[in-house]
Amino acid sequence: xxxxxxxxxxxxxxxxxxxxxxxxxxxxxxxxxxxxxxxxxxxxxxxxxxxxxxxxxxxxxxxxxxxxxxxxxxxxxxxxxxxxxxxxxxxxxxxxxxxxxxxxxxxxxxxxxxxxxxxxxxxxxxxxxxxxxxxxxxxxxxxxxxxxxxxxxxxxxxxxxxxxxxxxxxxxxxxxxxxxxxxxxxxxxxxxxxxxxxxxxxxxxxxxxxxxxxxxxxxxxxxxxxxxxxxxxxxxxxxxxxxxxxxxxxxxxxxxxxxxxxxxxxxxxxxxxxxxxxxxxxxxxxxxxxxxxxxxxxxxxxxxxxxxxxxxxxxxxxxxxxxxxxxxxxxxxxxxxxxxxxxxxxxxxxxxxxxxxxxxxxxxxxxxxxxxxxxxxxxxxx
Amino acid sequence: xxxxxxxxxxxxxxxxxxxxxxxxxxxxxxxxxxxxxxxxxxxxxxxxxxxxxxxxxxxxxxxxxxxxxxxxxxxxxxxxxxxxxxxxxxxxxxxxxxxxxxxxxxxxxxxxxxxxxxxxxxxxxxxxxxxxxxxxxxxxxxxxxxxxxxxxxxxxxxxxxxxxxxxxxxxxxxxxxxxxxxxxxxxxxxxxxxxxxxxxxxxxxxxxxxxxxxxxxxxxxxxxxxxxxxxxxxxxxxxxxxxxxxxxxxxxxxxxxxxxxxxxxxxxxxxxxxxxxxxxxxxxxxxxxxxxxxxxxxxxxxxxxxxxxxxxxxxxxxxxxxxxxxxxxxxxxxxxxxxxxxxxxxxxxxxxxxxxxxxxxxxxxxxxxxxxxxxxxxxxxxxxxxxxxxxxxxxxxxxxxxxxxxxxxxxxxxxxxxxxxxxxxxxxxxxxxxxxxxxxxxxxxxxxxxxxxxxxxxxxxxxxxxxxxxxxxxxxxxxxxxxxxxxxxxxxxxxxxxxxx
Numbered sequence: 049x050x051x052x053x054x055x056x057x058x059x060x061x062x063x064x065x066x067x068x069x070x071x072x073x074x075x076x077x078x079x080x081x082x083x084x085x086x087x088x089x090x091x092x093x094x095x096x097x098x099x100x101x102x103x104x105x106x107x108x109x110x111x112x113x114x115x116x117x118x119x120x121x122x123x124x125x126x127x128x129x130x131x132x133x134x135x136x137x138x139x140x141x142x143x144x145x146x147x148x149x150x151x152x153x154x155x156x157x158x159x160x161x162x163x164x165x166x167x168x169x170x171x172x173x174x175x176x177x178x179x180x181x182x183x184x185x186x187x188x189x190x191x192x193x194x195x196x197x198x199x200x201x202x203x204x205x206x207x208x209x210x211x212x213x214x215x216x217x218x219x220x221x222x223x224x225x226x227x228x229x230x231x232x233x234x235x236x237x238x239x240x241x242x243x244x245x246x247x248x249x250x251x252x253x254x255x256x257x258x259x260x261x262x263x264x265x266x267x268x269x270x271x272x273x274x275x276x277x278x279x280x281x282x283x284x285x286x287x288x289x290x291x292x293x294x295x296x297x298x299x300x301x302x303x304x305x306x307x308x309x310x311x312x313x314x315x316x317x318x319x320x321x322x323x324x325x326x327x328x329x330x331x332x333x334x335x336x337x338x339x340x341x342x343x344x345x346x347x348x349x350x351x352x353x354x355x356x357x358x359x360x361x362x363x364x365x366x367x368x369x370x371x372x373x374x375x376x377x378x379x380x381x382x383x384x385x386x387x388x389x390x391x392x393x394x395x396x397x398x399x400x401x402x403x404x405x406x407x408x409x410x411x412x413x414x415x416x417x418x419x420x421x422x423x424x425x426x427x428x429x430x
Numbered sequence: 431x432x433x434x435x436x437x438x439x440x441x442x443x444x445x446x447x448x449x450x451x452x453x454x455x456x457x458x459x460x461x462x463x464x465x466x467x468x469x470x471x472x473x474x475x476x477x478x479x480x481x482x483x484x485x486x487x488x489x490x491x492x493x494x495x496x497x498x499x500x501x502x503x504x505x506x507x508x509x510x511x512x513x514x515x516x517x518x519x520x521x522x523x524x525x526x527x528x529x530x531x532x533x534x535x536x537x538x539x540x541x542x543x544x545x546x547x548x549x550x551x552x553x554x555x556x557x558x559x560x561x562x563x564x565x566x567x568x569x570x571x572x573x574x575x576x577x578x579x580x581x582x583x584x585x586x587x588x589x590x591x592x593x594x595x596x597x598x599x600x601x602x603x604x605x606x607x608x609x610x611x612x613x614x615x616x617x618x619x620x621x622x623x624x625x626x627x628x629x630x631x632x633x634x635x636x637x638x639x640x641x642x643x644x645x646x647x648x649x650x651x652x653x654x655x656x657x658x659x660x661x662x663x664x665x666x667x668x669x670x671x672x673x674x675x676x677x678x679x680x681x682x683x684x685x686x687x688x689x690x691x692x693x694x695x696x697x698x699x700x701x702x703x704x705x706x707x708x709x710x711x712x713x714x715x716x717x718x719x720x721x722x723x724x725x726x727x728x729x730x731x732x733x734x735x736x737x738x739x740x741x742x743x744x745x746x747x748x749x750x751x752x753x754x755x756x757x758x759x760x761x762x763x764x765x766x767x768x769x770x771x772x773x774x775x776x777x778x779x780x781x782x783x784x785x786x787x788x789x790x791x792x793x794x795x796x797x798x799x800x801x802x803x804x805x806x807x808x809x810x811x812x813x814x815x816x817x818x819x820x821x822x823x824x825x826x827x828x829x830x831x832x833x834x835x836x837x838x839x840x841x842x843x844x845x846x847x848x849x850x851x852x853x854x855x856x857x858x859x860x861x862x863x864x865x866x867x868x869x870x871x872x873x874x875x876x877x878x879x880x881x882x883x884x885x886x887x888x889x890x891x892x893x894x895x896x897x898x899x900x901x902x903x904x905x906x907x908x909x910x911x912x913x914x915x916x917x918x919x920x921x922x923x924x925x926x927x928x929x930x931x
Contacts, residue, residue, distance in 0.1 A: 059787035059837075064486050064780035065527040068591045069567055078499065078545025078565065080481040080526060089481055104477040121590075123716045124783030360573070 067118035072365040076382040084118035115333035115365035140251030167213040200232010209242040221425035229316040239266040245283035278332035278403040311344035328396035332403030352427035361390040368409035466508035471499040489531035495538035503659040510627035524593030530872030536907040564595025580665040583610040601650030603868035605701040608826035621660035653905035655898040669734035673744040674762040678725035685727035686802035689825040702826035709820040712781040719770040794858035829867035888914040
């Protein structure tokens with residue numbers, strides 16, 4: 049079957065295996081089929097050698113978290129993330145993966161009204177204990193939230209879908225911190241309802257392209273677009289590749305992770321007493337391995353806490369992976385156990401994570417996780 | 431399966447594709463393995479067999495039978511006994527990073543992947559050892575030991591992924607083995623499951639064990655004597671101080687002469703590694719460590735020990751480099767720069783795909799005094815066969831790693847690659863060298879064994895092997911060339927045709 053993968057991209061893997069320990073699913077299973085090298089081998093088998101799409105081949109592709117932790121580990125810079133997205137797109141088009149019930153799950157993300165209704169219903173169901181615990185959702189999904197008001201017009205503040213429904217307080221903190229640095233922000237709200245990252249991960253790239261076009265059409269000027277969700281930021285920075293137009297390239301170059309942007313403005317923030325906290329920095333994969341701007345989180349946090357500590361696991365994924373923790377709860381749980389052990393080893397008071405998926409997933413295991421912006425906001429408001 | 435059914439199964443986690451294996455088969459061998467282990471840890475699907483038919487070498491004639499993921503010594507014993515019962519061969523596998531095809535299954539054997547046996551069992555500081563399972567990753571072990579001030583000294587370039595079991599099987603080396611010795615010097619005792627399914631302890635914690643050194647026989651035996659299930663590795667104290675120098679040269683010969691000069695001056699650096707221009711550029715594209723892109727060769731030299739001594743050694747290396755026309759000498763300013771330089775050296779093979787999708791790697795060792803001459807010959811061989819050969823090597827101990835870089839899609843190129851490889855080996859042996867420094871013989875270098883050993887030598891090696899493995903069930907078809915391991919060949923032929931494709 050033609051997976052529509054570029055020959056040169058596939059051939060840029062020499063099968064050396066240096067990626068294996070950086071792959072969360074290989075780490076917990078020890079199974080070559082659950083490693084980047086193994087998945088690339090199977091892509092070749094399917095595309096070049098006519099191997100059939102057996103359940104095992106599909107499982108290998110579907111169990112990938114798409115954390116892309118293998119990419120920085122690869123000396124030949126194999127574009128693994130794009131290979132896996134393309135593979136899933138081909139398989140989803142052929143109806144081999146991402147069944148209708150999953151597609152139904154992604155549909156409301158792009159429609160704020162439906163998303164808020166669905167989220168509130170889930171919040172009620174969770175309180176009534178109707179949601180299986182193994183899905184790892186937090187107990188306190190908000191039922192209703194105050195709207196975000198603009199604080200100025202220097203930058204756009206991307207609000208997104210799930211994060212806006214579940215963690216609008218993080219947006220609020222981010223906008224307050226920006227304001228304290230003298231940066232006025234306009235929340236994007238309906239102008240940019242969803243980045244399409246989850247759709248792309250599921251192989252529904254056409255929907256991602258539609259969402260990208262919609263967002264680009266609505267945010268036409270040249271103001272920076274700040275994003276406080278690492279997964280969304282990574283997706284929006286990839287619009288240039290996804291759409292292949294100079295317009296999309298230009299749009300992507302306006303996208304910044306909020307810590308990345310603030311790292312250049314730390315001096316503009318008021319000097320305050322640091323919070324008496326030992327904070328462990330948990331780098332979201334799409335901040336560290338994809339955007340590769342994770343050091344900015346440390347630059348921004350350092351002045352505002354007593355102590356920053358590193359988690360000694362080479363930035364291995366926590367298993368959240370967008371919708372992964374819901375679609376592959378067993379593996380996601382094993383990967384999370386490993387992360388929780390690494391976190392416990394450095395005994396932090398709190399964990400800072402700049403991605404909603406990671407913080408929800410870790411909260412499901414009882415790890416207290418805050419967005420870096422919430423920590424800085426707290427320090428500034430003492 | 432209906433979409434709804436699949437959805438429900440997924441949410442419940444009862445989906446077959448999540449669990450990975452069925453409980454019942456029509457094959458008595460599989461049923462026996464499943465009974466001994468667990469249905470989820472015995473695999474036999476086409477995808478798995480295709481994946482475990484390969485390692486990091488270019489050899490693609492692998493044919494895996496059932497694949498087992500044991501979690502204990504007793505499970506490995508059970509697998510060995512089942513293999514005997516069903517007259518099957520057994521091939522152990524760690525991370526699959528071998529470059530000589532040692533873990534390639536031939537004739538549909540049972541593949542025993544030890545990647546789920548990955549516990550550090552005990553750190554015994556009093557005896558200076560750690561007991562570990564074979565699937566523990568080399569670098570994980572070193573990180574595990576770091577809080578106590580120790581590390582595991584052998585550091586193959588693949589150390590971030592390769593396993594201790596694989597290191598034992600191949601007697602692996604690494605840049606820092608120049609001063610610290612290869613794996614054999616760091617293994618105190620090994621618990622081995624023999625091909626008959628007996629559990630024996632080779633070596634021991636005594637400094638000078640009585641009797642034959644069977645531990646030494648097992649290290650480097652490439653899975654042909656049994657499967658290691660527990661290893662006592664020596665703890666090495668971390669170094670008080672380190673200096674890392676990067677020297678640039680306008681010819682590979684100058685770099686090689688510097689290496690001989692340093693050793694001749696009586697200095698024993700912790701490591702001395704050379705990379706030529708082509709590989710340095712590929713590496714620098716990846717790590718951005720500040721490797722000079724225009725140098726014909728770079729020498730990475732490291733000294734360690736008490737501060738005063740290494741200052742003197744580092745200065746002397748600098749002088750010897752300058753005497754040999756070094757164009758630049760740089761001292762790594764801090765640990766971060768040092769780590770980045772080493773990251774570059776240790777990922778060199780993987781960076782090759784920037785240039786071409788395939789590489790064939792040789793591993794010969796030549797006397798240090800002949801380094802420059804043999805390298806000249808290698809570049810001449812490359813020119814003769816119109817191939818790109820890049821050189822990255824453990825210069826300190828004369829261990830060459832010429833990488834023949836090619837695109838396997840080019841017609842007839844493999845013939846040229848193999849012909850050039852044969853000439854490289856002949857040139858190395860003619861200079862007084864040996865076939866393999868650390869990657870093992872596997873299936874790749876067997877054909878050259880007769881160049882190094884006489885018939886009588888090989889015959890004795892085969893008899894030693896058969897003392898452990900009388901029926902040639904352990905990793906058959908490896909190490910010893912066909913003429914000297916006839917039982918292997920019979921065994922490979924005994925596989926029922928068509929059973930495993």
